[in-house]
Amino acid sequence: MTGTDLRAAQARRTRTAIRAAALTLTKERGYAAMTVDDVAALAGVSRRTVFNHFSSKADLLVLGPEAPEPQALEAFVNGTGTLLEDLGALLASGAEAVESERGWLLSFPEIVRDNPEVERAIHERLRTVALSLIDAAGRRLGTAPDDPRTRAVVALAMGIQRSSVDLWSGRAHPWEQGGPEPSADAEAPTVRNECPEVRLAEAIHVMTRAIADVVAQPQTGGRPDSAPGGPPTDPPR
Incomplete structure (x- = not known):
């Protein structure tokens, strides 16, 4: 080293x-x-x-991935793989730094609920991550921040990140618990998924591969190379 x-x-x-x-x-x-x-x-x-x-003080309790490092962002902007592959690599680049936080993620849902200061710090972290992704996506695509394509990449990245953290931590889908956050009620334990334990970087790659597989599925009930009611469409790049 x-x-x-x-x-x-x-x-x-x-x-x-x-x-x-x-x-x-x-x-x-x-x-x-x-x-x-x-x-x-x-x-x-x-x-x-x-x-x-x-x-x-509040920032001490904001768990999960942070905004990618500049070198990782540049690697994404100049990447030669598919956008989805390079996006997965970007999101996985900071995964190792939060690997030790797995055991804490389900421990303190009431902290966010009961302390607006912590909730604001979480929203600020998400905003910082989103802004870095907006800039990187726009530079890679040559699009403006408010272009739908830029927005789509950022929405995809944030969705991959959230789903990957859920898979990694064993946290169930929010809708399986009747609300947006895991229950803090001691008599209503959090439902955990049945997936084998994985590291966060691998969880990110699992999710990106799953998205690629879903997108590649042929359309059922119609021509796979055409949009409903329209001419044939080009495959995604």
Whole structure:
């Protein structure tokens, strides 16, 4: 490993330790009683180090993938594979950094429900991810941010990411639980899927392959190379 690789690995370990400390203290005391100073002490770092990795107390509890790194975005923009293949590679590029968070994802649904500050931090993370994808998709396609094709790529990416995290964590589909989030009721345990345990990167590739398979299926009840009521269409690129 190069010096840069070693520093990046150390930064990931530090970030993981800080987040684990925050989640542990939140589980023990509740979000309001969890302090950044106590998180720093438990993680064995300084308060300044905590804020080098996280923007706020609420950000400590925002789990899941972050916006892709610049080099991964450039690889997608200049990719030579199909758009779906390169999109899967882009989304998988940051998967390893959140692999340790699997066990926490189903632990704190009530934190989001009961703390608007955390909910806002989650929405800001999603906004940051979406903006990076809008820029990358537009550059690859040569389209404007509000072009339907740009929007389609971003919607596809966000859908793949959400479904992959569900598959990876064992979380059931939201509609299997009667609401948008897993139940926090101790008497109504979260329904988990029956898929074998996979790493997040593999879950992303599973979902992209599934989408490719579905798109490639021939149309039933009509010509596979034509749209309903219209002329034959070109295959997707």
